[in-house]
Amino acid sequence: MVRWQPGAKLRLQAAALELYASKGFEETTVTEIALAAGLTERTFFRHFQDKREVLFGGHNAFQEPYLSGVATAAAQLSPLEVVISAIVGAADFFPEERRAYARQRQLVIDANPGLQERELLKLAALATALADALRNRGVADPGATLAAESGVTVFRVSFAEWISENSIEPLEQIERRIFGELFSLTAPGRAGAR
């Protein structure tokens, strides 16, 4: 009989992150995670396929708010504006109470090249999915790809700042500022001489 454990997923996630940070990702076993969370291995595998999924979740869950943001953006927006509205809109996905967790998660990832690659691939997949979503709105290439990649770059830079040691600014606000930096990078005054 499968008994539903209230909060089991969050408890497993917290226990796993704690162990990854203290012992190292490779060195931690699922048995230890379950034990630390006061749950069984079986419960672990009901929530996660493996140790990595604790850190990365499902692709679909991560991409969903961005993709629905693109799909529902106002018709008159330019491709880059669509991406901006989708990315800034999805910032709710990272509220203040997730910041400490996200910081600790990043430390675990930074300590492991395999996890760093996984994180890069996750963001590359997001850019690909965003470009597809723009094409579904009728945006032609190369504009769709350029807008999607630019958006993901802004997200990545903003997210890194959000989880940096002394940051207290909300992610949404950082993202708006970094999008502004992207615009000023290509502003006529600075790039006109190309």
Next chain:
Amino acid sequence: MVRWQPGAKLRLQAAALELYASKGFEETTVTEIALAAGLTERTFFRHFQDKREVLFGGHNAFQEPYLSGVATAAAQLSPLEVVISAIVGAADFFPEERRAYARQRQLVIDANPGLQERELLKLAALATALADALRNRGVADPGATLAAESGVTVFRVSFAEWISENSIEPLEQIERRIFGELFSLTAPGRAGAR
């Protein structure tokens, strides 16, 4: 006694690519590559560490023209202009006679998820190295990261077009056009409403 084989590296590369394309990357052995090139396995390993290195070469050789382009760009250029001049300048690295090879190489990569990841990581590493090179010129973040990532995105989109089936335009020209698209993406008329 090690005898130097004139053109051995190119012969091995051509034989390998042929086999990767016909048999599949995973299914090809170094023994077969050497045999097809009329050389020994020992000669193969003098030129390449493994089967993958035939497709990806050394990181340093690939990054070098871009990084020296950043280091030697004129002092008055904006960060993005520095990146543009480095990327467009390195287009010599992909002359017309490399196009057919690059096309066949891409088909091999497209057929193998592991190789696709390797290619993504190679370009991510280029962006990281370009951002470092910009910081060495005194460019602050987030500008350094944004300019480097934007440049690599333009390179990737341009390169994909350069090796597309009917393209005859030189890479340098494609890159200039795609940089132009990037600028128009953020042009005031289209993005002012953000």
